[in-house]
Amino acid sequence: MKVLVMSDTHGYIANARRAIEKNPDVEMVIHLGDYCRDVAELEQLYPDKRFEYVYGNSDFGVGETEAEKTLEIEGRRIFLTHGHKYSVKWDLNRIHAKAETENAHIALYGHTHIALVERVCDRMVLNPGSISESRSNLSESYAILDISPEKVDAEFFYI
Secondary structure, eight states, X not given: OEXXXXXXXXXXXXXXXXXXXXXXXXXXXXXXXXXXXXXHHHHHHOTTSEEEEOOOTTOOSOTTOOSEEEEEETTEEEEEEOSGGGTTTTXXXXXXXXXXXXXXXXXXXXXXXXXXXXXXXXXXXXXEOOSSOOXXXXXXXXXXXEEOSSOEEEEEEEO
């Protein structure tokens, strides 16, 4: 299954729309917070896609939206969080530990606005960067995960 992973739209969904339209074969879109309410508009525009999301530190009035969740896709456990509760701006130790506790094959987070993937043993920890406000020397970004029971591939795309 192909999954588009984005974070930190901050009310600007033009790049999110570009990413979804450039990848019509994705079945699911994951939003990792900071303006998770943007997902409501994206769901209206792309009713054929499944959306999963969590809230971030810039989200307020989120109702019953969760701060983190664990999904299962193609037999792989995937942990979703924005990352601010795991001090991801300093190191990834706490998010690795949480992924291990959740028995997750993949941990996805945002918050830093910088794309990064790190593999430790059989676990992948991935930040898609920010689709609206990159803080790296590269442009705004998102990731595509290709998940199967045999393997998980990840690729970053820059807008």
